Amino acid sequence: MSKGLFKISPGFEDVMPAEYKELVTNGPYGRDLGISDLGTFKELIEEHPLCAGCAEALALRLILASLPNPEDTVIVGSTGCSSLLFPQVAVQNIHSLFGNQNAVATGLKRALRLRFPDKVKDVAVIAGDGATVDIGLDMVMQSWFRRELITTIMLDNEVYANTGGQESGMSPQGAVLNMAPLGKKFPKVNLPEIAREAGCAYVATISPALPRRLGKVVRRAILVAREIGPSYVQIFCPCPTNFKWPSAQVLQKIRDRQKEGIFKVREYVSPEAEAYLARLEVVKQHDEEQ
Amino acid sequence: MTTQQVVAPEYLFFEAERERRFMTGSEAVREAIKRANVDMAISYPITPQSESMHLVGDIYAQGYLKEYFRGESEFAVMAAVAGAAMGGVRVFTATAGPGTLRAFEMFPTWAGARLPVVCAFLTRGINSPLTIQPDTIEMAFLLDTGILMFHAENAQDLYDMILKAFVVAEQTDVHIPVGVFADGFFVTHTREEVAVAPADLKLPPYNPYSAPVPVMDMENVPVRQMRDPFVMKSNFISYAAHASWQQEILAAQERARKHVRRYLGGLLDTEHPEAAVLVVAAGTAVSQGREAVAAARREGLDVGLVKLKSLRPFPREELRALARQARALIVPEFNRVGWLAREIKSVVEDTTKVIDAPRVFGGMTMPPDLILDQIRRCYA
Ligand code: SF4
Numbered sequence: 001m002s003k004g005l006f007k008i009s010p011g012f013e014d015v016m017p018a019e020y021k022e023l024v025t026n027g028p029y030g031r032d033l034g035i036s037d038l039g040t041f042k043e044l045i046e047e048h049p050l051c052a053g054c055a056e057a058l059a060l061r062l063i064l065a066s067l068p069n070p071e072d073t074v075i076v077g078s079t080g081c082s083s084l085l086f087p088q089v090a091v092q093n094i095h096s097l098f099g100n101q102n103a104v105a106t107g108l109k110r111a112l113r114l115r116f117p118d119k120v121k122d123v124a125v126i127a128g129d130g131a132t133v134d135i136g137l138d139m140v141m142q143s144w145f146r147r148e149l150i151t152t153i154m155l156d157n158e159v160y161a162n163t164g165g166q167e168s169g170m171s172p173q174g175a176v177l178n179m180a181p182l183g184k185k186f187p188k189v190n191l192p193e194i195a196r197e198a199g200c201a202y203v204a205t206i207s208p209a210l211p212r213r214l215g216k217v218v219r220r221a222i223l224v225a226r227e228i229g230p231s232y233v234q235i236f237c238p239c240p241t242n243f244k245w246p247s248a249q250v251l252q253k254i255r256d257r258q259k260e261g262i263f264k265v266r267e268y269v270s271p272e273a274e275a276y277l278a279r280l281e282v283v284k285q286h287d288e289e290q
Numbered sequence: 291m292t293t294q295q296v297v298a299p300e301y302l303f304f305e306a307e308r309e310r311r312f313m314t315g316s317e318a319v320r321e322a323i324k325r326a327n328v329d330m331a332i333s334y335p336i337t338p339q340s341e342s343m344h345l346v347g348d349i350y351a352q353g354y355l356k357e358y359f360r361g362e363s364e365f366a367v368m369a370a371v372a373g374a375a376m377g378g379v380r381v382f383t384a385t386a387g388p389g390t391l392r393a394f395e396m397f398p399t400w401a402g403a404r405l406p407v408v409c410a411f412l413t414r415g416i417n418s419p420l421t422i423q424p425d426t427i428e429m430a431f432l433l434d435t436g437i438l439m440f441h442a443e444n445a446q447d448l449y450d451m452i453l454k455a456f457v458v459a460e461q462t463d464v465h466i467p468v469g470v471f472a473d474g475f476f477v478t479h480t481r482e483e484v485a486v487a488p489a490d491l492k493l494p495p496y497n498p499y500s501a502p503v504p505v506m507d508m509e510n511v512p513v514r515q516m517r518d519p520f521v522m523k524s525n526f527i528s529y530a531a532h533a534s535w536q537q538e539i540l541a542a543q544e545r546a547r548k549h550v551r552r553y554l555g556g557l558l559d560t561e562h563p564e565a566a567v568l569v570v571a572a573g574t575a576v577s578q579g580r581e582a583v584a585a586a587r588r589e590g591l592d593v594g595l596v597k598l599k600s601l602r603p604f605p606r607e608e609l610r611a612l613a614r615q616a617r618a619l620i621v622p623e624f625n626r627v628g629w630l631a632r633e634i635k636s637v638v639e640d641t642t643k644v645i646d647a648p649r650v651f652g653g654m655t656m657p658p659d660l661i662l663d664q665i666r667r668c669y670a
Binding site for chain 2: 005006071072073074076090091092093094096097100103104105106107108109110111112114115116121138139142146
């Protein structure tokens with residue numbers, strides 16, 4: 001992207017919305033900012049309509065703050081709560097349908113590689129558990145089989161939240177939810193394992209209760225998808241509204257689940273991805289020393 | 291691969307000297323794509339389409355396209371095609387019958403997202419029971435998805451319409467998808483003489499910044515936007531935005547009329563349009579209609595033929611004018627529901643003039659005698 005793109009045309013300064021002007025003067029484009037810089041720059045996300053205390057909203061905010069290359073990143077979403085939040089995001093983004101996000105991202109990534117062969121254009125899918133593990137699993141896995149160079153990020157809120165609280169493949173076993181009147185009959189789908197088997201070069205599970213780690217994971221996932229292979233990040237961000245928790249308790253609930261060992265932070269890095277990330281670290285250190 | 295030179299669409303369509311070759315409809319698809327300067331094609335097999343996308347793969351291997359792959363299902367292919375078009379490349383795919391229905395949610399999505407995708411629909415019957423036979427019923431489902439629809443009578447039309455579809459689809463004032471339809475087997479698997487432009491000529495490349503909506507490449511403003519209509523619930527703005535957007539897609543179809551007239555030479559063709567009885571058809575039914583009309587005229591009956599080339603936009607005014615002076619319009623169709631007769635009835639002033647027969651389906655061929663019987667009845 002040309003940074004000049006964000007310059008406001010002379011004479012229009014007065015009529016541009018305040019948050020746009022702030023984005024132009026103080027946005028993160030081209031500045032290599034991260035989660036530890038939050039609060040010092042205009043974030044990519046504007047106010048949004050998600051519920052108070054929504055862990056998914058927090059996760060998305062952290063993801064956006066961790067993008068290594070926001071000025072050249074396109075995100076692909078799917079139907080769900082997160083799709084209500086995408087319109088307020090200051091990177092170009094696509095909401096296509098429900099479950100086809102990885103297929104859309106496949107076409108998009110290949111198109112951008114054709115049009116910009118000498119430029120890094122990151123494509124990241126950010127979708128909920130219903131879109132990723134249920135209706136879209138075929139297309140998600142097939143994109144991994146084909147080794148598409150895209151990052152898939154699942155916002156695991158453990159339920160179909162936006163349609164009113166139906167069980168999803170990621171709901172905990174036994175949870176009584178809409179359309180699971182006697183409790184869900186099978187355990188959470190183990191998508192990280194599937195992702196690894198299906199060919200992802202980088203797989204991680206994380207939660208917004210560990211913001212710095214989340215930032216690092218997202219960054220690594222996107223970098224690996226640039227050159228090595230597909231990557232997958234699963235972000236545990238349960239839905240307070242449908243599980244009927246007070247909004248203020250969500251992060252505590254996540255920490256409790258982590259303590260109980262029900263939610264585990266995990267990371268798998270393929271040997272090639274490991275070597276590639278190490279190489280990038282060396283380059284970065286070298287640059288910093290210069 | 292032959293080195294290709296970019297020429298103006300007008301030159302490629304109307305002026306370049308053509309070579310006559312004997313080929314199937316599937317091969318005509320390949321020949322069109324060879325000259326269409328397509329960046330990417332995405333395929334999925336389904337009879338009777340499979341051969342055409344296989345042949346497109348062959349010319350990708352020869353270097354005519356930059357990217358080609360097989361997706362995992364028709365829905366996934368149509369989704370990947372959408373992603374590619376949103377990323378700013380010229381993209382092509384083809385499907386048929388059950389594949390069309392499996393992918394269905396994507397067609398209004400393409401139109402709503404203003405994507406100039408060109409897709410060939412090489413039509414086939416819909417299950418159940420299982421069938422691979424020719425049938426045009428899938429077209430009935432697609433009439434109101436917002437895509438433009440051209441119907442080829444033969445391999446020549448298929449070649450011409452695919453090439454022209456890209457040019458119509460990519461006009462800034464149109465910029466919506468075009469489906470080019472041809473009747474499966476009757477066109478795809480039949481060999482006939484087709485006149486094609488030289489293989490060393492191709493269309494100018496697609497300019498993604500001709501789109502009336504932003505390309506998803508982070509190279510153009512705005513970035514704080516939504517490509518698709520708002521979904522905020524119970525919101526007056528949501529309703530107003532979505533309703534006006536739907537109207538805009540219809541308006542884009544209307545604006546396509548002038549381009550269809552220019553490139554396809556009209557939305558319909560006629561033979562003896564002044565006749566008292568007109569056979570009105572689309573696709574291969576036109577060929578049977580032509581046979582029947584010739585036989586009837588040998589018997590001294592005053593009959594003409596109307597070949598519909600564009601179904602969306604529909605030649606509303608043209609048909610209304612023809613129907614005004616005719617005594618009867620006979621509409622032969624290769625499907626059970628008679629969607630074409632329904633369409634015609636929706637535009638003519640006196641619907642009693644429309645004879646919605648003969649109709650064959652499930653893969654049956656249409657003997658021209660069936661059409662001739664209807665013509666004779668008009669004179670009985
Ligand atoms: S329903 Fe749940 S997941 Fe959706 S916005 Fe509200 S809290 Fe977040």
